[in-house]
Amino acid sequence: MIIFYGPVPCEHNKETELSSDLNDLDLKSAYTAVSDTYKGTGDIHAACREMRDKSPIFVGDFIKQFGVPTNAGLQQGTRPTFALFRYHDVMNVLRDATTYTNSFILEGLGAAFSDGLFILGMDGEAHRRVRALLQPAFMPDTVNKWRDTMETLIRKDFLEPLVPQKKADLMEFGLYFPIRIMYALMGFPTQDTDKYKKYAAWTLAMVGGNQIDPTKVEEARRNAGTAAKMLYDSIMEVVVARRAAGSQGDDLIGRLLRAEYEGEGLDDHQVVTFVRSLLPAAGETTTRTLGSVLTLLFNTPGTLERIKADRSLVPKLIDETIRYEPLATFKVREVAKDVEFYGVKIPKGSFVQCLVVSANHDGEIFENPDVFDIDRKQKPSFGFGFGPHMCIGQFVAKVEIACAINSILDLFPNIRLDPDMPPPVIEGAQLRGASHVHVIWD
Numbered sequence: 001m002i003i004f005y006g007p008v009p010c011e012h013n014k015e016t017e018l019s020s021d022l023n024d025l026d027l028k029s030a031y032t033a034v035s036d037t038y039k040g041t042g043d044i045h046a047a048c049r050e051m052r053d054k055s056p057i058f059v060g061d062f063i064k065q066f067g068v069p070t071n072a073g074l075q076q077g078t079r080p081t082f083a084l085f086r087y088h089d090v091m092n093v094l095r096d097a098t099t100y101t102n103s104f105i106l107e108g109l110g111a112a113f114s115d116g117l118f119i120l121g122m123d124g125e126a127h128r129r130v131r132a133l134l135q136p137a138f139m140p141d142t143v144n145k146w147r148d149t150m151e152t153l154i155r156k157d158f159l160e161p162l163v164p165q166k167k168a169d170l171m172e173f174g175l176y177f178p179i180r181i182m183y184a185l186m187g188f189p190t191q192d193t194d195k196y197k198k199y200a201a202w203t204l205a206m207v208g209g210n211q212i213d214p215t216k217v218e219e220a221r222r223n224a225g226t227a228a229k230m231l232y233d234s235i236m237e238v239v240v241a242r243r244a245a246g247s248q249g250d251d252l253i254g255r256l257l258r259a260e261y262e263g264e265g266l267d268d269h270q271v272v273t274f275v276r277s278l279l280p281a282a283g284e285t286t287t288r289t290l291g292s293v294l295t296l297l298f299n300t301p302g303t304l305e306r307i308k309a310d311r312s313l314v315p316k317l318i319d320e321t322i323r324y325e326p327l328a329t330f331k332v333r334e335v336a337k338d339v340e341f342y343g344v345k346i347p348k349g350s351f352v353q354c355l356v357v358s359a360n361h362d363g364e365i366f367e368n369p370d371v372f373d374i375d376r377k378q379k380p381s382f383g384f385g386f387g388p389h390m391c392i393g394q395f396v397a398k399v400e401i402a403c404a405i406n407s408i409l410d411l412f413p414n415i416r417l418d419p420d421m422p423p424p425v426i427e428g429a430q431l432r433g434a435s436h437v438h439v440i441w442d
Helices: 027-039 044-054 062-066 073-077 087-095 104-113 124-138 140-165 170-186 193-207 217-244 252-258 268-281 284-299 303-309 311-324 394-411
Strands: 057-059 081-084 167-169 331-335 339-341 344-346 351-354 438-440
Touching: 027 170, 027 193, 027 284, 044 062, 062 081, 081 087, 087 331, 087 351, 124 140, 124 170, 124 252, 124 268, 140 167, 140 170, 140 394, 167 170, 170 193, 170 252, 170 268, 170 284, 170 394, 193 217, 193 268, 193 284, 217 252, 217 268, 252 268, 268 284, 284 303, 284 311, 284 394, 303 311, 303 394, 311 394
Parallel strands: 081 351
Antiparallel strands: 057 081, 167 438, 331 351, 339 344
């Protein structure tokens, strides 16, 4: 998940006005806008390959060349910045949350998420406590209870109506079903589909506030602040209603309403803030990862036939995709004390860019790393992060994608790429994925 840095309108400002018809923003337009923001230019795989071969550390802002934002935002040009490319270097940074911290995120995001209750910007004991509070709703024991419901929803509500058409862009399906599943898992009523799609669009508008185009910065950040306020108010309505109804359920909101934090129960504001802090990753991460899974499934010779014949390979397909084409190509951390890599001194307060996309292709760790191979012996990779800040919803995403792949193969006989449409392409200097996956079936 990518978040923005910089001042935004206060969420409690009742005078906040909508800009660019934000209230009418639809999910598809919001998703496309975020994709365009993070698409960037250049071949990040090639650039990282060159760095791995020639130099294990880059002094300066390596990401700047691709023209995409980072979660260091406006600070990126004001502090010393370094980039790391090799597997063990990236692993060591991501797992050491004491030396390499995230709290810089709260310096600009505090106005949008308030009270510092934003899990990505927390460090140390505060982060551990909050993660322990939120994690149970996304653990395998909880998510597996939803598996049959997920599969039924995917089939009945999304895929079965497509069967007679014998053709589709699977990314149309891929955009909407994860939102519905994740929002149900978090505790939102999903009977009103327009409402939860609106929540998702506002969430993406918040992500879209991380602009580097000077002609778009002011409007994007104004929209991000307004979206944060609108989302806060909408979640508050749900939380108040759920508390009045008895705070039941295994979903995230139900659990938070019954939970304790620092020895006391959570008030409505805290519940709303915790829930909102997770929404930017709810759905979009699954959508983009599904696009990459489908692209590699159809574009890698022999893979589709093997998966059709042996569905036990679906988890391997997903895991290898996450290694081969990680959604988030880099992570940024702030150095809490002076450190040194390869003789280069990195002073306290500097930023370190961890090139996840490079580490996942490190030939010292992965044999034939640039080959997509579902038979590969799996080793830890960084597609969903690593260490204390590893993606809290990764198991949900994997289950959703597995259910989607199995349902697609069950319901669409002899599925194949549409020869009359452009083949799918994975792109993006950050937030990688495929915009379209056009298929036909018999």
